[in-house]
Amino acid sequence: MSETQDYEIVIGLEVHAQLLTRSKLFCGDSTFFGKDANSQVSVVSLAHPGTLPKMNKEVISMAIKLGLACNCEIVQHNYFARKNYFYPDLPKGYQISQHTTPICKKGYLEVQVGKESKKIRLNRIHMEEDAGKSLHDKESNYTNIDYNRAGMPLLEIVTEPDLRSAEEAFAYVTALRKLVRHLGICDGNMEQGSLRCDVNVSVRKKGDPKLGTKVEVKNLNSIRFIKKAIESESMRLIGMHQRGEAILQQTRGLNESDFTTYAIRTKEDEDDYRYFPEPDLPPFFITDEMIEALRKEMPKPVTAIKEELKTAYGLQEYDASQLANDNELLSYFENIIKEIKNYKAAANWTIGPVKNYLTTEELSIDEFKVPPAAVATLIRLIDAGSINFGIASQKIFPELIQHPSLDIVSYIKENSLELETSGSQIDLLIQTALNKHAQKITEYKKGKKGLLSLFVGEVMKLSGGKVDPKIVTEKIIEKLNA
Incomplete structure (x- = not known):
């Protein structure tokens, strides 16, 4: 029987980023998150007969910005297409998407995997509307449908099958998430579903140029789950190869309790969707002038942010680089220094204990519950000589992770953690x-x-x-x- 190291994992990712527009892709319904079910719908998003879509131009601008940031070719002659399939939470019975003319083609995103840098090629970035949401746990005998999400504007970012490990996929999604936040086009909140990922996985014998049969694990809403899904599914596929079993092209889901996958349906091929140009939306042309205007609106490059950190806060090269290269950590740092003026200590805590914990636990900053003000309090107490860094980082910080609303001063007194000054x-x-x-x-x-x-x-x-x-x-x- 072949060993697992005789096999190569081949991964392609499809990431759906919900855009930070105030209204949906083809109508004026609000995109605000967390409202009551079916309270942000209209006759358009519910696909009543006789209603027509109207394009949200801001979506085009956001798509171009992401394309420019990912070194893509912007497709200037453009149109939408109908992707036909039936699902209960898809009101029209089809999805308005793009097919032969994605707004952005090719390009790449450079990511850091350990000490190595790797360019992950993109196949395309295209615009499409989201479906609603099926709720299976509200009632025992029924599935409920919430159409608030129906018609939300999405960008689908599709890679080439360039990834070869769960670690590379983790690094790619982490980098993409930081990028869309840096551009201000998506909040990247995976818990709320505004960034979701479908993982295509196949395996083949090392040295075999032919790709294996792929399976798709759908709707992963955590970077950690993406990594776990790839690890689990690749081992399942390798086991099937070793046993000589036929692999079906399937869509699968992830059991979040034990990180195993389960079959949902046999995967459709492109022909099954019966794409054709959307008749209710006219083609559109993106001018050179529009592209250049958007290029000028792009946020500052990382190098400029780094220099500002060095100048404004007196940070050294390393600290400034670490913060400038991570928009999430930079935001956390900026919230700490709203409370205190010890910029060096704020940087040390952000790229030290905070980042180390996030990396070890494979968490995003959204999943980190310790408020920046609590870290500022620790720095203030250290500066006052009440505690030292060792006590703060080894005894109080772990307690804060478990209890983010901890009264730090009381905890220090109750546990006799004050420094000996005699x-x-x-x-x-x-x-x-x-x-x-x-x-x-x-x-x-x-x-x-x-x-x-x-x-x-x-x-x-x-x-x-x-x-x-x-x-x-x-x-x-x-x-x-x-």
Whole structure:
């Protein structure tokens, strides 16, 4: 039986980004999230007979901006098409989308995977309307339909099958999510469904140029779920290959409890959708002047943001680069410094404990519940000498993650986390540490200055981390040099 490492995973992604327009793609219905079911609909979005769509021009502008940011070719002669299929939450019985003339073709998005940079080629970016939402858990005997989402403006961003691992897919969606937020065209909130991903996965023997039969895992609304779905589905497909079983082209769903996938239906081919030009919307032409005007409206490049951070807040190159390259972290940093003026500490916390936690747990900033004001409070208490960074990051920050509304000051008092400031008590701890490592004192005095960290570490351990390491270091040096 072949080993799993004999196989190559081939992945293509289809990401649907809901645009930040105030009205839907083809009518004036509100796009506000969270309203009562079926309260943001009209005769147009419900497809009553005799109603006609009217184009939202802002959607075209947003699509072009994303295309320019992704190095795409903008298709100037353009039209919409009907994609015919029946589903209960699709009011018209077809979807207005694009087919042979996507508004953006080709292009790429460069992503960082570990220490490596990789260009993920795009096949297309096209505009389309969203369907409604089927609710299966409201009543036991019925499926309910909420049409609020029907007609919402979407951009579908389709990659070439360039991705080869779950890690690459994770990096790509993370980078794309940051980009649409940076451009201000989508809030990227996956929990609310404004960024969703369909994953196409196939496997083949390494060295085989022919692509395997693909399956599609639909409607993944978390970057972590995308990674888990690819890991699970690729192992299932490899197992089928090893057993000699036929793989069907299917649409599948993800069980979020154990990250296994399940079959929904046999996957349709393009011919099944019976595309034809949308007769109720005229073709449209995008001029060179419009493209250039939108290019000038694009947000500042990362390099300019980095220089501003260095100039305005005195940040060093590394800190400024880390923040400028991550719009989500930059926003978190900016919310911290609304509360305090220690910009260096705010940057350290943002690209240190906050980013490390997000990376380890594979979370987005939307899923991170610790408010920036809480981090600002920790910085303020450190600056005041009430606690040190070790106590803040190792004892209080984990508690904040579990309880974001934690009263930090009360928690410090209740758990006796205040720093020991008594000079005599600190001197006693230092003497105890030096007595324990008395044989090392002579070595230190002979030139082994690296032993200083041993002495400081021992004092910190004896105090439970409740002394200021800077004060301890100064006192130890003074004592040993006496």
